[in-house]
Amino acid sequence: MKEFKKPISMKDVPTHYCPGCGHGLIHRIICEVIDELGIREKTVAVAPVGCAVLAYDYWDFDTTEAAHGRTPAVATGIKRVLPDRLVFTYQGDGDLAAIGTSEIIHTGNRAENISVIFVNNGVYGMTGGQMAPTTLLGQKTATTPFTRRPAEDGFPFKIMEMMAVLPGVTYLERTSVCSPKEVFNTARAIKRSFETQLENKGFSMVEVLSPCPTYWGMTPLKAMKRIEEVVVKEYPLGVIKG
Amino acid sequence: MSKVKEAIICAGFGGQGVMVLGKFLANAGMMKGMYVTCMPSYGVEVRGGTAHSAVRIGSEMIADPVIVTPGTAIVMNGPSLDKFESRIASGGLLILNTSLCEHKPERGDIEVIAVPLSDEAIKLGNVKVANIVAAGIYSAKKKIFDRETLKDVVVEMAGGREELVPINIKAVDRGFDIVDQL
Amino acid sequence: MKEIKYLSTGNEACGEAAVRAGCAFYAGYPITPQNELTAYMSLRMGQEGRTFIQAESELAAINMVFGASVAGARAMTTSSSPGISLKQEGISYLAGCELPAVIVNVVRGGPGLGNISPSQSDYFQATKGGGHGDYHIIVLAPASVQEMFDFTYDAFPLADKYRIPVMVLTDGMLGQMMEPLQFDENIKPPQEIEKPWALRGASGRDARAVKSLMLGVGKGSLEEHNEKLQAKYRQIAASEVRVEMYRTDDAEQVIVAYGATSRIGRSCVDRLRGEGIKVGLVRPVTLWPFPYDEIRSLADKNASFLVVEMSAGQMVEDVRLAVQDDKRVSFYGRMGGGIPMEEDIMSRL
Numbered sequence: 001m002k003e004f005k006k007p008i009s010m011k012d013v014p015t016h017y018c019p020g021c022g023h024g025l026i027h028r029i030i031c032e033v034i035d036e037l038g039i040r041e042k043t044v045a046v047a048p049v050g051c052a053v054l055a056y057d058y059w060d061f062d063t064t065e066a067a068h069g070r071t072p073a074v075a076t077g078i079k080r081v082l083p084d085r086l087v088f089t090y091q092g093d094g095d096l097a098a099i100g101t102s103e104i105i106h107t108g109n110r111a112e113n114i115s116v117i118f119v120n121n122g123v124y125g126m127t128g129g130q131m132a133p134t135t136l137l138g139q140k141t142a143t144t145p146f147t148r149r150p151a152e153d154g155f156p157f158k159i160m161e162m163m164a165v166l167p168g169v170t171y172l173e174r175t176s177v178c179s180p181k182e183v184f185n186t187a188r189a190i191k192r193s194f195e196t197q198l199e200n201k202g203f204s205m206v207e208v209l210s211p212c213p214t215y216w217g218m219t220p221l222k223a224m225k226r227i228e229e230v231v232v233k234e235y236p237l238g239v240i241k242g
Numbered sequence: 243m244s245k246v247k248e249a250i251i252c253a254g255f256g257g258q259g260v261m262v263l264g265k266f267l268a269n270a271g272m273m274k275g276m277y278v279t280c281m282p283s284y285g286v287e288v289r290g291g292t293a294h295s296a297v298r299i300g301s302e303m304i305a306d307p308v309i310v311t312p313g314t315a316i317v318m319n320g321p322s323l324d325k326f327e328s329r330i331a332s333g334g335l336l337i338l339n340t341s342l343c344e345h346k347p348e349r350g351d352i353e354v355i356a357v358p359l360s361d362e363a364i365k366l367g368n369v370k371v372a373n374i375v376a377a378g379i380y381s382a383k384k385k386i387f388d389r390e391t392l393k394d395v396v397v398e399m400a401g402g403r404e405e406l407v408p409i410n411i412k413a414v415d416r417g418f419d420i421v422d423q424l
Numbered sequence: 425m426k427e428i429k430y431l432s433t434g435n436e437a438c439g440e441a442a443v444r445a446g447c448a449f450y451a452g453y454p455i456t457p458q459n460e461l462t463a464y465m466s467l468r469m470g471q472e473g474r475t476f477i478q479a480e481s482e483l484a485a486i487n488m489v490f491g492a493s494v495a496g497a498r499a500m501t502t503s504s505s506p507g508i509s510l511k512q513e514g515i516s517y518l519a520g521c522e523l524p525a526v527i528v529n530v531v532r533g534g535p536g537l538g539n540i541s542p543s544q545s546d547y548f549q550a551t552k553g554g555g556h557g558d559y560h561i562i563v564l565a566p567a568s569v570q571e572m573f574d575f576t577y578d579a580f581p582l583a584d585k586y587r588i589p590v591m592v593l594t595d596g597m598l599g600q601m602m603e604p605l606q607f608d609e610n611i612k613p614p615q616e617i618e619k620p621w622a623l624r625g626a627s628g629r630d631a632r633a634v635k636s637l638m639l640g641v642g643k644g645s646l647e648e649h650n651e652k653l654q655a656k657y658r659q660i661a662a663s664e665v666r667v668e669m670y671r672t673d674d675a676e677q678v679i680v681a682y683g684a685t686s687r688i689g690r691s692c693v694d695r696l697r698g699e700g701i702k703v704g705l706v707r708p709v710t711l712w713p714f715p716y717d718e719i720r721s722l723a724d725k726n727a728s729f730l731v732v733e734m735s736a737g738q739m740v741e742d743v744r745l746a747v748q749d750d751k752r753v754s755f756y757g758r759m760g761g762g763i764p765m766e767e768d769i770m771s772r773l
Contacts, residue, residue, distance in 0.1 A: 049537065065537060067506070069481065099453070099481035127454035130463065131478055142459070143466040143478045152470075153478070265602065268431055272604050280431065280602040305691030307601040308763055 007031035009040045011060050018125075020220025022210025023052050025177045026119060026186070030090070031059065033191045039198075043086045046075045050092035051125040069100025072107035075114045086194060088115040093132035094124050097159045104159065108203045111168030115193040116205040118159075120235065121212040129215035133157035136234055141215070156234050160207050164241040170202035171242030174235060176209035178224040182237075196242075204242070209235055246276060246301045246386060249309045252373070253294035253326050254318030254339075262399075263316065263373040264295025267380070269395045270387045271299035279307035292322050299386070314384070316376045318359065319343055337379050339372060355379055357420055363413065371413040378417015389418055425608045432605040434572040434598040438528055439464035440605075441576035442500050443472060446613030447526070449492035449499040451477045451485035455507045456540045457596035458530035462502065482507035486514030486527070493523040494634050496622030498580050502528035504596070505546055506537065508554075515589055516555030519653070520636030522621070524583035527561075528576070528592045530599040533761035541761025542595035542684060547738035550593050551712040558650055560657050561589040562664065563711040565682040569603035575709075581614035586660055587621070593711060595734070597684045597763070657713075666709035667718050671697060675704030677773050678722055680743050681732045682708045685764060689732055692769045703773060711739070719746035728752040730772055732764050 006012055009031035017023045034040050043061040047053060049068035056063035066074040071089040079087040096104050096118050107114070123141055124130040130143040136156055138147045146152075160172050171193060175186040186208055193204040209231050211223035218226065250267060252260040261282050268280035281296045296309040314335045317323045319342040330336055332351045341360030357379065363372035374396070381387040396410040432440070439461050442450070450469055452462040462478070469476035475492075479485035485501045492499035503511065508529045518525050531546045533539040548554075550563045562582060564575040572594060579590040623634060638646040668686075671693055672678060681689040686707040696703045706722070708715050719729070729752060731740040740755045747753050756772050758764050 053537070067537075094454070099483075101480060124454050127456055128459045128463070130454040130459065133480070142463040143454070143476075145463075145467045146470050152476075265431060268602060272429070272431055278431070278602075278604065281597070282600060303690075305687045305766070306763065307597065307603075310765075 007035045009034045009043075009060050011058055013058065015058055016054060017051065018212075018214045020211060020213040020223055021051070021125075022119065022121060022177050022208070022212075025183065026117070026208055026210060027055065027058055029177075029183065029187045030088075030117065030190060033187055033194060034061065034086075036191070037194060037198075039086045039194070042084065043088070044078050044082065046071045046078070046087070046089045048089070048091040048095035049126075050095050052090055052092065052119070053126065055090060069095050069098070070103055071095055071100060072103045072112070072114070072116065076107055076110070076112050079112060079114050083113070086115075086197060088117060088194070088197075090117045090119070092119050092125075093121065093134040097133040097157050101159070105163060105166070108163050108169040108205070109166050111170075111202045113197050113200055113202060115190075115197050116203075117190065117193075118205055118207040119210045120207050121210040122231065123212050123215040125212050125215055133159075134235070136231070158235070160205065160240050163205070168203055169205075169241060171196050171204035172207075172240040173242070174207040174209070174237050174240060176227050176232070176237060178209070178211065178227040207235070209237075246299060248297070248299040248314065248384070248386065249312045250297045250299070250314040250316065250380070251294055251309055251312040251326055251329075252297065252316045252318075252376075253292060253322035254373075255321070256293040258293070258318050259370060259373040260293055260316075260318060261295050263377055264297045266374065266377050266395055266399065267297045267299065269399060270381070270391055273391060273394060274387065276301055277304050279304045281307040281309075292325055294322070294326070314380060316380060317343070318372065318376070320345060323347060335380075335383065337376050339376070341372075355383065355421070355424070362416055362420075366412050366416060367409050371409055374410050374413035375417045375420070378414045379421055380417075382418040382421035389414060426610065427606055428609045429604055429606040431602045432569055433460055433600055433602050434566070434569045434594060435461035435530065435600065436464045437569045437573040437605045438502070438576045438592065438594070438599075439468060441573040442526065442580070443468045444607070444611050444613065445577045445580040446498050446616065447474070447500050447580065448497040449475045449489065450501070451479045451488040451492075451499075452502050453479050453482045453485055453507060455482070455504045457532055457542075457599050458502055458504050458528070461528065461530070461599070465502075482510040483514070486511040486518075489525050490514055490518055490521075490523060493518065493525050494521075494623050496619045496624060498524075498526075498584070500526040500528070502530070504530045504532045505534050505543075508546065508549065512549070512555035514555075515561065516557050516559060517636055518589045519555070519559035519561060520557060521634050522587040522653075523589070523634070524580075524587055525589045526576070526579045526583055526592065527589055528594065531593065531595040533759075539761050540596060542597035542734060542763065543759075543761055544595060544683060544685065544733045545735040545738065545759070546593065547711065547733070547735060550591055551714070551742075559653060560660075560712055561591050562586070562660065562713075563591045563593050564666075565593050565709060565711050566598060567683050567686045567707065569598070569601065569605050572598060573605055573607060577614070581617075582664070584617050584619070586656060588656070588660070593683070595684055661713035664710060665713045665715050665718075667715035668705075668707040668709060669718060670705040670707060672704030672706060672722060674702055675722070675727055676702045678704050678706055678727045678729050679732060679769065679773075680706045680708070680719065680729055680739070682711060682739065685732050685734055688764055688766055688769065692766050692773075695766070696770060696773065701773070708739070714742050714746075716742070716746040719743060720748075723747040723749065723752065729754070730769070731755045732769055733757045734761075734763065735759060
């Protein structure tokens with residue numbers, strides 16, 4: 001009989017995440033993959049600035065902080081010094097697609113052998129629900145009180161599609177966590193990203209569409225539905241490269 | 243008016259309206275021409291966790307909005323009682339929401355008004371006005387603000403959302419009535 | 425004149441003042457503890473038909489402000505310590521190009537990511553440069569929600585008058601606390617001045633450049649430019665010092681504190697005076713230019729000084745410079761977001 005236990009790579013502590021947040025789920029998926037691959041002791045992770053800033057309190061492997069957005073640069077430094085470790089970054093939409101746009105593009109362009117887990121929930125949670133680059137048009141946030149309008153606030157940002165153009169980027173896939181099927185899909189994609197790195201095949205990134213019930217102003221279930229019915233129209237699931 | 247120097251901590255879980263309560267009491271003080279400060283404090287959690295606001299109301303200029311030793315604590319849930327009971331000044335006042343707090347306070351040197359505030363609010367029509375019932379209890383007990391002042395604050399803070407006014411007025415009255423019946 | 429009065433956070437008071445002062449352009453990025461300010465600007469600037477941009481980073485924001493200022497507009501950006509670090513290059517450029525701008529730093533604990541508690545550990549960064557090169561910016565330090573409004577309102581014409589960045593240096597406590605705010609409902613923006621240096625298109629005039637790169641020698645050299653900047657700074661130091669001297673006339677001991685700590689210092693003065701002890705408070709309002717003369721005049725009367733800051737001791741160095749007698753200057757501080765308590769201050773007097 002299979003026992004459903006917490007992954008070894010995950011500390012047995014309660015998290016601070018809101019009810020219905022995707023972070024807890026995605027943390028767990030990553031830890032299960034690390035357990036499955038048996039690489040906990042050679043993993044070095046880089047945590048972002050955002051709701052997951054405290055990820056090192058939940059992950060039982062080496063983790064460093066990074067200044068907001070500089071996460072891929074920090075990962076680059078680690079991987080170049082320790083090429084046989086599993087180095088991954090875990091970033092939100094502000095960290096990766098706003099302040100860190102330069103870093104993520106150049107890290108991909110340099111074909112750094114790292115993995116990036118990009119949690120796209122369309123808002124800035126930690127700071128109180130402001131617009132993210134990935135916020136949808138017509139969405140109301142703390143800094144788009146008139147909803148997001150293209151002329152004033154720009155369009156939802158497609159960093160993955162943009163990075164597909166770079167020869168240094170090997171594998172890009174977008175998944176979500178809004179159904180059991182998609183949770184397994186995310187696990188498969190993250191495993192593939194880690195294997196890409198371990199086989200020295202270049203830069204890879206998994207973008208996971210994740211719910212933020214608090215700042216979307218809906219229940220966790222409705223938030224999952226919103227991903228399935230609304231968000232995927234702007235951010236389609238599937239392999240973008242590789 | 244005799245010298246007023248109130249230091250109140252309103253505590254509960256994030257989403258329980260303790261920030262609104264703090265602002266409510268501060269507005270009452272301002273309406274009465276007193277010096278006021280109101281200082282929110284959040285944990286890392288956006289929902290759940292403990293949140294509190296610190297309100298100072300006084301007849302003299304306020305130096306430090308931060309309150310370490312409150313003269314009054316309005317405690318809306320169990321974890322907040324654990325967090326703040328020991329900090330209340332000796333001889334101070336604790337208003338406790340027994341609907342969400344199963345254990346009793348331990349101190350013998352403070353005055354305790356223990357009321358099932360959430361249940362009272364549900365009886366009035368919405369659990370969210372429990373904080374305003376507490377405001378009524380505080381005001382009636384301390385005799386700094388009367389019913390009319392608090393009702394004026396309700397109207398001012400409703401700011402255009404008229405549907406909020408009646409139930410909050412009832413909550414003010416209920417708070418005062420509870421103290422009358424003690 | 426119709427006065428309005430309402431309970432406001434410091435952050436929102438600052439935002440409202442900017443709008444009332446005619447701020448035409450705002451760029452910012454979310455960071456605690458000033459998120460309410462950014463969110464407030466997104467609403468108010470939109471309501472007034474002016475420009476609000478949530479930039480991709482604080483670095484981008486200060487450079488957007490540079491652009492708005494080059495084009496002659498009143499421009500503002502706000503952030504907190506780590507974000508202000510990102511802006512230092514831009515601030516140096518603004519100073520070198522002599523462009524007006526208003527920058528608000530709602531200081532939090534540091535260094536690094538620190539915490540979100542109030543602090544005063546960015547004093548050096550604000551007053552001694554922070555960015556590269558020989559420059560200064562005017563630094564205003566409010567100590568109440570009302571002053572968050574008043575000083576932000578004043579910052580815009582001050583920046584315009586001297587063609588200099590002006591920083592409102594506050595902290596997470598003043599930013600997030602609520603206090604009564606009062607102002608004339610019909611308050612007008614401070615008079616706009618001619619900006620003949622601004623770039624709006626060379627129609628009917630010679631083309632102009634805005635730059636801080638000066639590679640030549642002699643006339644138009646960087647040395648000459650720096651001498652011009654220094655002359656400006658001397659002029660500002662001679663005429664724009666703002667300081668509050670509270671019960672200092674016969675004071676034998678003087679607390680020196682600014683911003684949030686000055687409120688606590690003032691309360692200590694009142695309590696000790698009540699016991700017959702001759703204590704006073706010097707509250708620098710402009711941190712640059714710093715009130716050296718006012719402190720020196722008290723030192724000449726043999727007063728001793730206790731400098732209180734929420735830091736490891738930064739302003740204390742300027743007080744020592746003013747007093748020129750280290751034996752008479754002592755320091756008490758809390759770091760990493762701790763707030764000094766009245767008892768701890770009074771026990772040191």
